[in-house]
Structures are given as structure tokens and as C-alpha cells.
Amino acid sequence: MEFPSNPLSIDDGYLLMSPSNPDAVLAFLSGLGLSRPDIAAVVVNDPRFICARVDKTLATRVAELGDLGLSRSQIARLIPVARSVFRCKSLAPRLAFLLTEFGSLDRCLEVVKTNYGVLTSNIETVIKPNLVVLKECGISIANWRTYASVSRVMNRPTKHLEQAVVRANEYGAKQGSRMFAHAVVIFGILGQEKLAKRLELFKRLGWSQDDLSLAVRRMPHTSYP
Structure with missing residues (x-):
């Protein structure tokens, strides 16, 4: 050659x-x-x-x-x-969108450092639909306490994120609260199958459904490996 x-x-x-x-x-x-x-x-x-x-x-x-x-x-x-x-x-155009959503370059940099996929995912088919899901359940990515954490699920499949919201509601986490946002992030990262296996493990250890609900409301990271 x-x-x-x-x-x-x-x-x-x-x-x-x-x-x-x-x-x-x-x-x-x-x-x-x-x-x-x-x-x-x-x-x-x-x-x-x-x-x-x-x-x-x-x-x-x-x-x-x-x-x-x-x-x-x-x-x-x-x-x-x-x-x-x-x-x-x-x-x-990607950065212009993120600047509009997060409000400053410093926030955008923190978000991308937390989840590089936010910068590489399709804005129209992935990021925007996920932001709609988050905003509909009271999670604001402009909130300085949660935006970096929530960014970890911004590029997840929208179906997974919707399922995470349903799960967080099922376990009694209050929409709009910091714990609800944490629960959605953790459930969204784990996905349905991994989450079900982890919760089943707790049940085998003797946890009741009420115990699980209380843990998710107070310490959603309990379900995270």
C-alpha cells in the first residue's frame, strides 16, 4: 500500500x-x-x-x-x-443552549465535568425531552443545589427518566424537594432492572415496603450501589 x-x-x-x-x-x-x-x-x-x-x-x-x-x-x-x-x-449552538438553561459558563463547565455526555448528546431528541420531564415534576436545573447532580441523567433515555419519576412518586418522595431530585437521579442512573434487583435485596434482608419508602424519601442514595 x-x-x-x-x-x-x-x-x-x-x-x-x-x-x-x-x-x-x-x-x-x-x-x-x-x-x-x-x-x-x-x-x-x-x-x-x-x-x-x-x-x-x-x-x-x-x-x-x-x-x-x-x-x-x-x-x-x-x-x-x-x-x-x-x-x-x-x-x-450546543453551548448556547446550555448557557440559556444553566445561566453561566461556570455552571456549564461544572455540568460537563460531571457528565460529558451532556455536551455530546442530541439536544433536540435527548436533552430537551428530558428537561421537559424534569421540569414537569418540579425539578429545576437552574437550582444551584441540584443542577450538577441532575445533569447526570440529562442524556439518559427519556423512557428511563420517566420511569425514574414514577418510581420516586411510588416511594412517596415529595415532588419539588431535594430528596425527590436525588431519587430521580439515582433511579434514572440505575434503570428499572438494576433498581428492582437492589430493592429486592433489601426485602430479602427483612426490609418492609414501608421501610423502603422511608429510606427512599430520606436517603435515596440507599438504593445506589
């Missing part, structure tokens, strides 16, 4: 087999204000980042984020968290 001697440009903005391109990427990141450890973390998490086109990909992403109102220092903070998604054209 013969390999081309010239650099190969491909559709998603990579420039391969170019000895100078990594230096350009490193200089670009340094110019944004990323520290050497941050740059190293970016490359370790996404090795192909070093092959991205500065002019067609990285500079374009920075311009798009600037249009959202982000400063260069804020963009520098975002890059290590966004990882490979930073190279995607969908980053700006």
Missing part, C-alpha cells in the same frame, strides 16, 4: 502528515492563554486535536464562541473540558 507524500486534508478540519501543524496548534493554544499542563491534557484526551487546522477549525470555533459573548480567557477554560467537541461545528 502506498501512502501519499503530500499532506492530506479531510473534511472535518484535520491536516495530517504536516510537521509544522502541531507547532501551529500549540502556539494557538498558548496564545489563548492555556498553560502547558492544560495543553498537555487537551492532547492526551484528544490526540487528533494536534492535527486540527488552526485557520479553518480552531480559529473558527473561537470566533463562534466569541459571538456568544465568551472572552478568550473563558474559551481557554472551555477547551480542556470540551475536549474533542471543541473541533465540532455543533459546539457553539
Whole structure:
């Protein structure tokens, strides 16, 4: 098999087999204000980042984020968290939606650190339907006490989340309370099958249905492995 001697440009903005391109990427990141450890973390998490086109990909992403109102220092903070998604054209509209929902970049960064899937999942078919389910049962992701925790189920299948809400109601957790939100998160992560097995274990240990209901209302993490 013969390999081309010239650099190969491909559709998603990579420039391969170019000895100078990594230096350009490193200089670009340094110019944004990323520290050497941050740059190293970016490359370790996404090795192909070093092959991205500065002019067609990285500079374009920075311009798009600037249009959202982000400063260069804020963009520098975002890059290590966004990882490979930073190279995607969908980053700006995704982040615009999250900024609207969570209210600030700091909150968005905390959410993505908690659940990277929030940044990679389909907004229209996954995230928005799940937010509707959460809001209908009184869970506000804008609440500073719960938004990072609740973000862990934002990209779960909507059916799983709906089942988690039903379960939380069955065990008497009060809608709108912090414990209800915790119960929905835990039940949503576990799923029906794993949750049923764990609750059955407690029953075999002698717990009554009332005991389980009380535990879920007061300490929903009891059902979490």
C-alpha cells in the first residue's frame, strides 16, 4: 500500500502528515492563554486535536464562541473540558443552549465535568425531552443545589427518566424537594432492572415496603450501589 507524500486534508478540519501543524496548534493554544499542563491534557484526551487546522477549525470555533459573548480567557477554560467537541461545528449552538438553561459558563463547565455526555448528546431528541420531564415534576436545573447532580441523567433515555419519576412518586418522595431530585437521579442512573434487583435485596434482608419508602424519601442514595 502506498501512502501519499503530500499532506492530506479531510473534511472535518484535520491536516495530517504536516510537521509544522502541531507547532501551529500549540502556539494557538498558548496564545489563548492555556498553560502547558492544560495543553498537555487537551492532547492526551484528544490526540487528533494536534492535527486540527488552526485557520479553518480552531480559529473558527473561537470566533463562534466569541459571538456568544465568551472572552478568550473563558474559551481557554472551555477547551480542556470540551475536549474533542471543541473541533465540532455543533459546539457553539450546543453551548448556547446550555448557557440559556444553566445561566453561566461556570455552571456549564461544572455540568460537563460531571457528565460529558451532556455536551455530546442530541439536544433536540435527548436533552430537551428530558428537561421537559424534569421540569414537569418540579425539578429545576437552574437550582444551584441540584443542577450538577441532575445533569447526570440529562442524556439518559427519556423512557428511563420517566420511569425514574414514577418510581420516586411510588416511594412517596415529595415532588419539588431535594430528596425527590436525588431519587430521580439515582433511579434514572440505575434503570428499572438494576433498581428492582437492589430493592429486592433489601426485602430479602427483612426490609418492609414501608421501610423502603422511608429510606427512599430520606436517603435515596440507599438504593445506589
